[in-house]
Amino acid sequence: xxxxxxxxxxxxxxxxxxxxxxxxxxxxxxxxxxxxxxxxxxxxxxxxxxxxxxxxxxxxxxxxxxxxxxxxxxxxxxxxxxxxxxxxxxxxxxxxxxxxxxxxxxxxxxxxxxxxxxxxxxxxxxxxxxxxxxxxxxxxxxxxxxxxxxxxxxxxxxxxxxxxxxxxxxxxxxxxxxxxxxxxxxxxxxxxxxxxxxxxxxxxxxxxxxxxxxxxxxxxxxxxxxxxxxxxxxxxxxx
Amino acid sequence: xxxxxxxxxxxxxxxxxxxxxxxxxxxxxxxxxxxxxxxxxxxxxxxxxxxxxxxxxxxxxxxxxxxxxxxxxxxxxxxxxxxxxxxxxxxxxxxxxxxxxxxxxxxxxxxxxxxxxxxxxxxxxxxxxxxxxxxxxxxxxxxxxxxxxxxxxxxxxxxxxxxxxxxxxxxxxxxxxxxxxxxxxxxxxxxxxxxxxxxxxxxxxxxxxxxxxxxxxxxxxxxxxxxxxxxxxxxxxxx
DNA sequence: CGCCGCATTGACGTTCGTCAAGTCTAGTGG
DNA sequence: CCACTAGACTTGACGAACGTCAATGCGGCG
Numbered sequence: 001x002x003x004x005x006x007x008x009x010x011x012x013x014x015x016x017x018x019x020x021x022x023x024x025x026x027x028x029x030x031x032x033x034x035x036x037x038x039x040x041x042x043x044x045x046x047x048x049x050x051x052x053x054x055x056x057x058x059x060x061x062x063x064x065x066x067x068x069x070x071x072x073x074x075x076x077x078x079x080x081x082x083x084x085x086x087x088x089x090x091x092x093x094x095x096x097x098x099x100x101x102x103x104x105x106x107x108x109x110x111x112x113x114x115x116x117x118x119x120x121x122x123x124x125x126x127x128x129x130x131x132x133x134x135x136x137x138x139x140x141x142x143x144x145x146x147x148x149x150x151x152x153x154x155x156x157x158x159x160x161x162x163x164x165x166x167x168x169x170x171x172x173x174x175x176x177x178x179x180x181x182x183x184x185x186x187x188x189x190x191x192x193x194x195x196x197x198x199x200x201x202x203x204x205x206x207x208x209x210x211x212x213x214x215x216x217x218x219x220x221x222x223x224x225x226x227x228x229x230x231x232x233x234x235x236x237x238x239x
Numbered sequence: 240x241x242x243x244x245x246x247x248x249x250x251x252x253x254x255x256x257x258x259x260x261x262x263x264x265x266x267x268x269x270x271x272x273x274x275x276x277x278x279x280x281x282x283x284x285x286x287x288x289x290x291x292x293x294x295x296x297x298x299x300x301x302x303x304x305x306x307x308x309x310x311x312x313x314x315x316x317x318x319x320x321x322x323x324x325x326x327x328x329x330x331x332x333x334x335x336x337x338x339x340x341x342x343x344x345x346x347x348x349x350x351x352x353x354x355x356x357x358x359x360x361x362x363x364x365x366x367x368x369x370x371x372x373x374x375x376x377x378x379x380x381x382x383x384x385x386x387x388x389x390x391x392x393x394x395x396x397x398x399x400x401x402x403x404x405x406x407x408x409x410x411x412x413x414x415x416x417x418x419x420x421x422x423x424x425x426x427x428x429x430x431x432x433x434x435x436x437x438x439x440x441x442x443x444x445x446x447x448x449x450x451x452x453x454x455x456x457x458x459x460x461x462x463x464x465x466x467x468x469x470x471x472x473x474x475x476x477x478x
Numbered sequence: 479c480g481c482c483g484c485a486t487t488g489a490c491g492t493t494c495g496t497c498a499a500g501t502c503t504a505g506t507g508g
Numbered sequence: 509c510c511a512c513t514a515g516a517c518t519t520g521a522c523g524a525a526c527g528t529c530a531a532t533g534c535g536g537c538g
Contacts, residue, residue, distance in 0.1 A: 072473070074474070076392045077392075091377055091380050095377035123363075123369075138334035145331065153315045155525075192391065192392075197528080199485090205486095235313070425515095427516085437517080
């Protein structure tokens with residue numbers, strides 16, 4: 001009963017425009033408010049879910065920062081993405097009813113737990129929700145195409161520049177500075193995501209600092225010349 | 240009128256178990272048969288759709304073989320996947336109502352054109368179809384995670400071995416040999432997909448031949464020792 | 479204060495890309 | 509039927525980019 005004081009409602013959530021479809025009427029809003037079952041707090045360094053766990057729900061990040069990664073039995077480890085407030089994780093679990101990656105909080109976090117069968121039920125009635133779910137999954141597919149481009153055809157500097165620009169652009173969409181950011185992940189995690197070793201990440205940061213493109217103090221990054229970063233990303237391969 | 244002689248019906252399509260949900264009753268089957276608007280033939284070397292084109296439909300491959308690729312303005316080119324009979328292409332277009340990659344036939348092909356608004360409409364009524372669509376998109380996300388692992392953490396031999404095993408496994412699911420396959424793509428396209436240059440692809444093939452793992456005659460591949468390929472893929476990184 | 483994890487930097491080695499030459503095959507046209 | 513050509517493929521020599529290994533620095537926390 002008293003638990004209801006932390007009443008969960010998408011309709012008055014300030015992340016609504018990131019998670020939820022726009023243009024719902026009040027009837028639809030009420031239906032959508034039934035989506036979120038509970039909230040869940042995740043301490044920094046702990047997992048929201050693990051590879052192999054049964055899939056039941058998607059998670060909308062309210063606060064905090066996550067990485068998703070796959071670990072193979074032969075000890076390989078690949079970070080497949082970094083997720084921040086307003087983004088949805090768990091889509092990988094739908095196909096086989098179990099998660100195929102780990103989702104780990106890189107800082108204390110809170111997520112909305114959205115049971116997937118409830119999503120399917122309500123999206124049969126609310127067309128905008130149905131389409132929204134499709135768009136979210138499609139967006140993830142497109143994002144991963146971009147990562148494949150990065151991993152398959154870019155050199156170290158290009159990868160790191162693209163990574164920084166992507167992070168800062170997403171942070172800006174959430175009202176943060178477009179020139180200041182704090183990395184929530186280690187050099188090793190960045191390297192895993194970008195397909196390079198932590199030493200190469202560190203060296204590339206140092207080169208950017210030397211070239212006056214960014215300032216680095218630990219995990220605090222100041223982007224001094226965003227245009228230079230953009231030029232680095234789109235450098236035509238010389239030959 | 241006469242066009243109707245090539246009546247399109249999923250319910251008696253031999254690829255049904257690949258494209259469509261199982262366990263439908265006859266009423267649902269009838270609904271699902273309304274999904275496919277038309278069929279379309281694509282000549283080898285031509286595109287099913289291009290980056291930037293308006294998205295209206297998904298495509299189920301009936302026969303033939305496709306690649307999807309993204310081309311950036313700075314001349315980069317990344318193959319994001321190879322698709323064969325029974326697989327669905329076009330999912331990338333949902334999010335922004337336009338395609339974000341090119342789909343090119345690598346051999347003469349035929350596809351079922353499935354208007355996406357019809358998918359959304361019918362999947363509101365047929366729960367199994369709704370769930371099936373979600374699974375297809377989730378499967379694509381998981382597949383791409385695998386590609387990220389490959390691109391981010393494997394060496395050339397491991398990549399090519401994983402690629403061959405994946406191809407042959409999918410072909411086997413379609414009733415083809417598990418040791419013989421014909422590559423529909425060039426070395427350059429393989430290289431683009433795997434993040435390596437065509438010369439490296441060629442050299443790696445030659446090494447596999449030298450080691451007695453496969454036989455190569457042009458695009459015809461005979462896998463002599465599938466276990467050796469599996470061992471190559473899962474070689475723990477030595478250090 | 480000292481430890482520990484993270485980060486930086488240097489020296490060196492390996493892998494793969496680059497460039498170039500040459501081969502093979504399928505398709506074309508005489 | 510055969511010569512010719514273009515595109516795909518193979519192979520070698522070389523170099524650049526990045527990984528590996530190791531030493532050291534730095535900041536936070538008990």
